[in-house]
Amino acid sequence: MAKSSKRERQYEHVKQSEKQRGGRSARRAEEIAARTVNKQKAQSGETRGASASAGRSGGQRARSGGAERTKEQLYDEAKRRDVKGRSSMSKAELKDALGR
Template identity: 55%
Template sequence: MPRGSSPKRERQYEHIKESQEERGASTARAKEIAARTVNKERARSGEAKSASRTSTQDPKSASQRGGERSRSGAGGPTRDQLYAEARKKGVDGRSKMNKQQLARAVGR
């Protein structure tokens, strides 16, 4: 988190990071997603010193979009996302499965 951030933004960062790790993202990727999300929210609310145009002019905040731009859109979840879900459910042989087989195994 950037220096001088509020306790609210600290909590938001931790919550997003933990959520991403639960979904199967690596620690580094989870930190990146959390930092980008919190920084965008800070820019939208005027807390950041500088902000990109997309951060301030996007019609919806990240929390309102609810993953509209995520890969789980038209193409569905990625193989890695399906693999993480299969691991949580304890599916045997998941490492040798392709995307379609993992989707069937987790019930998608």
């Protein structure tokens, strides 16, 4: 696990979030939390030999602003915009509600 208390808190927070939000198993939630913390450490230069490309990893879908967004990404934006009825909307309905 992470050495700094900040990273330990981040690890526990991500792990709990993944268990609750994603309904993931404890093992999968731990894996996601560890990867998240490791990526953050690499991006901030906390690791020895941190890869220069660490900040660019994650693929195109993660930052895509267009039609290729996942339903989860659309839902998160709808939540930020306080779109009513978002929990029962399909991906297409979320796109329409967000004007995309």
